[in-house]
Amino acid sequence: MGDLLSLFINSVFIGNILLAYFLGICSFIAVSKTIETATGLGFAVVFVLTVTSPVNWLIYHGLLAPGALAWAGYPGLDLSFLKFITFIAVIAAIVQAVEMVIDRYSPLLYASLGVFLPLIAVNCAILGTSLFMVERNHTFIESVVFGAGSGTGWMLAIVSMAAIRKKVRYADVPAGLDGFGFVMIIAGLMAMTFMMFSGITL
Amino acid sequence: MNPIKKIFELLEYDFSDAGKFAKLGPLFDATKTFFFLPSPKNKMGPFIRDHLDLKRYMSFVIISLLPVLFFGMYNTGYQSGLARGETLEFWASFLSGAWVVMPIIIVSYGVGFFWEILFAAIRRHPISEGFLVTGLLFPLTLPPTIPLWQVALGISFGVVIGKEIFGGTGRNILNPALTARAFVFFSYPVTMSGNVWVAGADAVDGITGATALAVNAEGGTSLFSTLSDQGFSLSNLFFGFVPGSIGETSALCCLIGAVFLMVTRIGNYRIILGGIAGLIITAILFYFLPGTKGTWADAGPLYHLCAGGFLFGISFMATDPVSAPGTNPGRWIFGFLIGFLTVILRVANPAFAEGVMLAILFMNVFAPLLDHLVMKHRISKRIPNV
Numbered sequence: 001m002g003d004l005l006s007l008f009i010n011s012v013f014i015g016n017i018l019l020a021y022f023l024g025i026c027s028f029i030a031v032s033k034t035i036e037t038a039t040g041l042g043f044a045v046v047f048v049l050t051v052t053s054p055v056n057w058l059i060y061h062g063l064l065a066p067g068a069l070a071w072a073g074y075p076g077l078d079l080s081f082l083k084f085i086t087f088i089a090v091i092a093a094i095v096q097a098v099e100m101v102i103d104r105y106s107p108l109l110y111a112s113l114g115v116f117l118p119l120i121a122v123n124c125a126i127l128g129t130s131l132f133m134v135e136r137n138h139t140f141i142e143s144v145v146f147g148a149g150s151g152t153g154w155m156l157a158i159v160s161m162a163a164i165r166k167k168v169r170y171a172d173v174p175a176g177l178d179g180f181g182f183v184m185i186i187a188g189l190m191a192m193t194f195m196m197f198s199g200i201t202l
Numbered sequence: 203m204n205p206i207k208k209i210f211e212l213l214e215y216d217f218s219d220a221g222k223f224a225k226l227g228p229l230f231d232a233t234k235t236f237f238f239l240p241s242p243k244n245k246m247g248p249f250i251r252d253h254l255d256l257k258r259y260m261s262f263v264i265i266s267l268l269p270v271l272f273f274g275m276y277n278t279g280y281q282s283g284l285a286r287g288e289t290l291e292f293w294a295s296f297l298s299g300a301w302v303v304m305p306i307i308i309v310s311y312g313v314g315f316f317w318e319i320l321f322a323a324i325r326r327h328p329i330s331e332g333f334l335v336t337g338l339l340f341p342l343t344l345p346p347t348i349p350l351w352q353v354a355l356g357i358s359f360g361v362v363i364g365k366e367i368f369g370g371t372g373r374n375i376l377n378p379a380l381t382a383r384a385f386v387f388f389s390y391p392v393t394m395s396g397n398v399w400v401a402g403a404d405a406v407d408g409i410t411g412a413t414a415l416a417v418n419a420e421g422g423t424s425l426f427s428t429l430s431d432q433g434f435s436l437s438n439l440f441f442g443f444v445p446g447s448i449g450e451t452s453a454l455c456c457l458i459g460a461v462f463l464m465v466t467r468i469g470n471y472r473i474i475l476g477g478i479a480g481l482i483i484t485a486i487l488f489y490f491l492p493g494t495k496g497t498w499a500d501a502g503p504l505y506h507l508c509a510g511g512f513l514f515g516i517s518f519m520a521t522d523p524v525s526a527p528g529t530n531p532g533r534w535i536f537g538f539l540i541g542f543l544t545v546i547l548r549v550a551n552p553a554f555a556e557g558v559m560l561a562i563l564f565m566n567v568f569a570p571l572l573d574h575l576v577m578k579h580r581i582s583k584r585i586p587n588v
Contacts, residue, residue, distance in 0.1 A: 035574055163570035164375050172327070172369025185367060189376055192384055193567050196543075196560030200551045 004145045011149030017125045018157040019187075019194040024125030028158050029183050031116050038162035040109060041116050042155030046148065048098060048120050049129055052091050053147025056130040057140055059086060087130045095121040125154050161190065210234050228322035232329035256371070259523075260331040262468045266459040267338055267518065273455045274448040275299040278346045281445045302346045303448055306353050311337040313354040314361050321366040332371030332378075332524075336360065339379035339518060342449025343511065343559070344386070348393055356386035376566045377525045380559055387559070429505075439508040450511030460517035469521035472533040473540075477516035480541025481506055488549055499549040512544055515558035525566040531579075532572040540565050 017023050024045075031041050062068060064086060066078040099117050103110045110117070120126065129150045133143045164186055173182045216223050217230035235257065276292070279299030283290035290298065314337045322329045340357055360382025365374045386393075429435065438444050442452025450456075463469030485503040498506075507513065520526060520540055527536050540561045547557025554560065 160568050160571045163574045164567070166574070167570040168368060168373065168375060171373040172325075173367065174325070177367065182367070185363065186375065189363070189381070190567050192381075192388065193376070193560065193563040195388060196547060196554070196557065196564055197551070199554065200547075 004141065007142060008145050008149040008152075011146055012153040012156065013194070014197040014200055016153040016157060016194055016197075017129060017150040018154050019191040020198070021128065022191070023128040024123050024154055025187070027116065027119060027123050028154075028161065028187070029180055032158050032161040032165055032183070035159060035162040035166060037112060037116070038158045039155070040113050041120075042151075042158050044098070044113060044117060044120055045123065045125065045154050046151030048091070048095060049126060049147040049151035049154075050144060051098075051147075052087075052094050052126060053129055053133055053143045053150075054140060055094065056087050056090055057133060057138070057143040059090060060134055061140075083131075083134065084127075087127055091126050091130070092121045125150065157190070161187065164190075206237055210237070225323045226319075228327065228329045229319050232322075232331075257331045259468060260335050262466050263335045263463070263518070264338060266462040266468070267335075267342070267449075269455040269458045270342060270449045270452065270514065270518075271338070272296075273442060273452045274342060275303045277442055277451055278302050278448060280443065282346075299346075303341070305350060306341040306344060306346070306348065306448070307338065309350045309353045310341045310357045314340075314357045317358060317361045317366065321362075321370070325369075327370055330371035332365075333361065336365075336379045336382075339449075340382050342514070343379065343383045343447055345393065345447050348386075352386055352390055352393060355389075356382040359385040372524055374524055375570070376563055377519055377522045380519055380563050380566075383559055384563055434509070436504060436508060439505070447511060450514040453508040453513050456513035456517050460513065463517060463521060469517065470523070470526070470533055472530055473521050473526055473537040474516055476534040476537025477512075477520060477541040478507070478537075480538035481512060481545055482541070484542045484545040488545060497549070506545055506548070510548070510556045510558065512541075512558045515544075515562055516540060519559075520562050520565075525569060527569045527572045527576070529573050529576040532569070532576045535572055536565050536569060539568075 011017070015021065018025070018028055027041065032038050060068075060080075060083060064079040064083055066080060067075055069075070069077045069079070095118060099110075102113070102117070129147055132150075133146055136146075138146055161183075165183065168182075168186070171182075177185070213230065215221050217227045218224065219227070223230070276296045276299055279295035279297065279302070280290060282298065282302070283295055314333055318329055318333050321327070337357065340360060341353065344353065344356075360378040360380075364376055364378035364381035365371065368374045434444055440453045442455065444451050460469065460474050464471040464474060482503040485501065485506040488499040489502045491499060501509075516537065520537060527533050540558070543561035543564060544558045547554060547561060551557065
């Protein structure tokens with residue numbers, strides 16, 4: 001239990017998927033204009049990550065990993081080179097399913113998320129989490145916690161970015177930097193403050 | 203007529219929009235308001251209660267920093283004397299310390315004002331007094347042995363990226379002085395962390411040793427006896443006769459500054475008290491954690507309060523009105539979490555012995571979010587308007 005808790009804290013703060021590994025920057029920059037949409041997208045990412053990470057774990061360790069197909073009579077088979085395309089397909093499928101469920105049961109949230117919900121499918125944080133999960137040899141339970149933790153860290157970063165962008169709405173930015181350049185500088189400053197956790201081992 | 207006023211009136215046309223030095227207009231304005239009150243005054247009501255403008259606000263912070271500054275100069279000289287094996291008397295310590303500290307401050311002010319004036323001239327905004335504080339706070343957080351070019355580089359980053367990109371004082375999200383220090387800290391860790399810095403200990407290179415926060419007792423002895431063996435007794439830490447960054451060593455001087463800021467209501471007492479409460483509660487929790495004997499987890503609240511730069515940071519850095527939250531509950535939470543994170547970093551992070559700088563910057567990032575949550579909570583408490 002303590003291990004799982006430290007894995008969760010580790011993936012939220014120390015190895016923040018956004019500000020320590022710089023994954024998922026595109027939607028982080030594009031959707032952080034208002035706090036409400038940022039929170040909505042954050043929850044969607046948490047949900048999708050918590051689901052895709054264990055599903056990809058099952059697929060990888062059940063079908064793709066070296067020797068995983070021993071039960072079907074192919075103990076020497078190594079399909080792990082297929083993991084990229086498989087993971088992306090799984091993510092896209094799950095995002096589609098989530099989209100349909102939200103559309104059916106909460107049209108309001110569906111309308112406010114708009115185009116950003118399908119865009120989660122191409123959010124690199126999602127694929128990155130699945131790949132990290134394989135690389136670090138997590139167990140099944142750990143993959144669930146790792147997915148939830150990465151999603152929470154991503155949501156924390158995008159919500160605080162949205163709050164900062166609300167605060168700097170009246171900032172007098174030099175003309176050439178206005179817009180995304182300015183947001184990238186804020187993101188860099190945020191990443192610098194998140195470096196305070198680098199070096200902590202849990 | 204006042205001769206200084208005469209000079210200003212003589213030059214006024216040249217620096218106005220039609221004059222030949224129009225670009226340097228902001229510099230002229232800043233110098234003039236330094237000597238004289240701005241002339242446009244309200245002749246009729248409504249009147250404001252108190253003439254607390256940005257200039258007075260910032261000069262009060264400078265006043266509150268004076269004890270820390272003078273003690274820092276004295277202690278720098280005193281420590282370098284100790285390292286050479288001689289105990290200097292008061293004035294000798296002070297002068298030799300000032301000889302080390304003054305160049306750092308001059309470089310910080312000089313380079314910082316260069317950027318400030320450049321941006322003010324090109325972007326046509328007035329020069330802000332905020333830099334007077336930033337330019338003094340930054341050197342006080344540095345070790346006395348820092349190379350001057352690193353001071354120049356750090357303050358450039360702090361002023362340009364930390365503040366001027368955002369459009370100047372009042373619009374930044376992080377404390378510019380801390381941004382500058384964090385930049386130097388991460389870029390040149392060799393000169394900034396790990397060891398104690400004593401200026402001029404040797405003609406060739408300074409002596410090095412562990413800072414108080416990097417000391418760990420070995421072999422079952424208590425942390426306190428190990429600390430006092432190395433000169434870090436609680437009274438030394440409180441009064442500040444220990445090596446360290448220029449301004450941070452004396453808890454007493456920081457407290458004097460903090461009380462001054464709280465009494466004049468320049469620094470918000472909620473942040474300072476919240477921070478001290480957060481530090482004390484977290485330190486007590488760690489104190490009762492088993493199996494930590496001899497490390498800083500075992501140190502207890504008094505040592506955590508007096509060692510390192512916590513009091514300096516919470517009094518002068520965290521109370522920056524721009525980068526701190528604007529709502530009162532937000533300020534309590536902000537301060538409390540700074541104290542909490544400081545202890546967590548000191549105890550759990552072997553990479554950085556001191557955590558208060560990064561804790562404040564980290565909470566600066568979350569200050570707008572705290573404000574948002576507080577306001578949302580308030581709105582939800584309203585009686586529905588139907």
